[in-house]
Amino acid sequence: MTEQDTDRQSVRASTEIVLVIGAGTMGRGIAQAVAEAGHPTLLFDADQRNLEHGLAVLETAWERAVQKGKLASSDARAARTRLQPAQGLDEAAAAAIVIEAIFEDPEIKVTLFRELDAIVPESALLASNTSSISITRLAAAVKAPGSFLGLHFFNPVPVLPLVEVVRGLRTDEATVNRALGFVRGLGKTPVVVNDSPGFVVNRVLLPMINEAVLCLAEGVAGKEAIDEVMKLGASHPLGPLALADLIGLDVCLDIMRTLHRDLGDDKYRPAPLLARMVDAGKLGRKGGEGFYRYDR
Ligand SMILES: NC(=O)c1ccc[n+]([C@@H]2O[C@H](COP(=O)([O-])OP(=O)(O)OC[C@H]3O[C@@H](n4cnc5c(N)ncnc54)[C@H](O)[C@@H]3O)[C@@H](O)[C@H]2O)c1
The missing domain is CATH 1.10.1040.10 (N-(1-d-carboxylethyl)-l-norvaline Dehydrogenase; domain 2)
Known part of the structure; x- marks a missing residue:
């Protein structure tokens, strides 16, 4: 059994709740991958219409995947059941992993992470899907920057295998290792890079x-x-x-x-x-x- 198979099995057995924030192009793709991998998944967006649109797009994606024979209908049903809309940020209190995929604006992201910091459990892993903003800068918004890192997925998420795992200046090695297991459990390939504008890709x-x-x-x-x-x-x-x-x-x-x-x-x-x-x-x-x- 490969390392990846082991990670996938442990994810299927896990009940770690993953909260994805932002239901746009990336957030909904990440939520799809996370729900399909077996995690109870919450999807939140500050704009209710965007949240509803994101959920509708996912519904269509799962229908198409079943029609094309890429996904068993029972797996699609299970993923759909695992994915729930979050009514507010306070639902972050139940999350083990939070992945932020909102607008690419440092001020907006910092404000969100400050707010989240007061809600998430101490043990939560906090990740940003930012394309280019400094992970070290975003991590400074929270009390435990050691638990913060970049998880940079690529568009379209269900298709592209890479996730850049971005180590900020204060990210703990344990956080990097936890993220590697999580990403492999999604069936993706993580590559660790250091925090620098635009990372590598x-x-x-x-x-x-x-x-x-x-x-x-x-x-x-x-x-x-x-x-x-x-x-x-x-x-x-x-x-x-x-x-x-x-x-x-x-x-x-x-x-x-x-x-x-x-x-x-x-x-x-x-x-x-x-x-x-x-x-x-x-x-x-x-x-x-x-x-x-x-x-x-
Ligand atoms: N589009 C890509 O190809 C791509 C690839 C990799 C990474 N990214 C990064 O992913 C992030 C999201 O990009 P996208 O293309 O999905 O953007 P998008 O514009 O499609 O979606 C962003 C969503 O975030 C929501 N939002 C904004 N502020 C919010 C807040 N404070 N709280 C909750 N929700 C909020 C918006 O309502 C919107 O639905 C960005 O940081 C971007 O740089 C994008």
Whole structure:
């Protein structure tokens, strides 16, 4: 039996409640993976409509997975039963693990963690799914920064196997080990990295996307051509502009701004076209239009 099989078995036997905060693109994907792995799962969002929408999207995802034969209907039913909406943050009092996936804004996240700190049990593991904000900075908002770390899932969560496990300056080794077991139990592959702006994936990926936007703005090539060359010439499954639409152009812009500000190097300057598109409300797939148009 592999280490991963053992972790999965122990998760199935576990009754650790996992609270996921934010029912947007990432939060609902994380909640899906966590519920499917056997954890009682609570999903909370400050916006009731977003919570209801997130739950409806999950319902459809489970129906489709069953129709396509990817999930047994009994497993889908069990996962659906395990996932419950949380009516308020006070439900964090029952959580063993909290995963935050709200807007990529340090002030909003710090405020949430301060609030959570007064509610969660002392033994709780606190994690942020931030793409680029310093884990060490977020951890400073809580009394026990040793129990705080980054769990950086990738979009779409049910499909992509990687979770960057981000060790902040004050994260305890026991917390890292607990997180490794939890992530393996979800059937994902954890890779431990140290806290630094953008960690590894976004530090490498986002400047490439930003460069593709600059190429588009400068007229080096059209959007389809830029995406085509990167698919055929670099073996990328998706071109950088289509990938930006998938991630969300607002999320891409936030990450570039963080890299620029926190690393202090102008090579991370966000492409002005990216900022203009966000100003225009063209946020990518989630809004129906980004570099491409999507049927909603
Ligand atoms: N989109 C991606 O591809 C991706 C990938 C990896 C990590 N991330 C990170 O995951 C996080 C979430 O990103 P997303 O794309 O899911 O965002 P999103 O905009 O789709 O969803 C965010 C949700 O958080 C809710 N929210 C905001 N403030 C809240 C609060 N104080 N309390 C409770 N709920 C609140 C919003 O109502 C919204 O439903 C961000 O930190 C982002 O950087 C995103």
